[in-house]
Amino acid sequence: MNQTKSKMKTQDLVQTALMAALIAIGAFITIPLGPVPFTMQNFFVFMAGLLLVPKLAGLSVLIYVVIGLIGLPVFAGFTGGPQMIFAPTFGFLISFIIAAVLISKLAYGEKKFTKILGVLILAEVLFYVIGLPYMYIILTKVNGTPMTFQSTLAAGMIPFLIPDLLKAVLAALIAPKILTSLKRYKANNH
Secondary structure, eight states, rough: HHHHHHHHHHHHHHHHHHHHHHHHHHHHSBBBOOSOOOSSSHHHHHHHHHHHHHHHHHOOOHHHHHHHHTTTTBBBTTOOOOGGGTTTTTHHHHHHHHHHHHHHHTTTTTTOOOHHHHHHHHHHHHHHHHHHHHHHHHHISSHHHHHHHHEEHHHHHHHHHHHHHHHHHHHHHHHHHHHHHHHHHHHHTT
């Protein structure tokens, strides 16, 4: 019994580390669009929430953020370090941790496309609810950039709505297939 527990813990650690690495890879796929670049990070946050239990989903994103804050260049634009707390996009990174847990709580193991997509859209709203005010505060109060509510939306949300929806659709389509394959693999190897 102890061997099974330890094996499962190792498997959990590997899956958590893998998702953290994939989020970092998603940050490297970047198209600069002003203060908020287009990346694939949120796609892999979606996948963490859909493929891992809540604790591990949140932990995978937290590990990614902590690794970036200690200085490894894993954030968009190959950046990292504690100064990133003052980057306009850091609020989105905070929201990713919360959203990964939320996605997992609401959709882990779910097979119905519409329910998964609804949860991912809710997570995307959470990204904006946390990320946009943070971006506004950093740009206006820390950097002294004149911004209005409309210009904040134009810089941090409007260009991303369609690409983010497409990432959510893709995640909602492939995550159940991956989870089914993982469960089948586990069943055949135990």
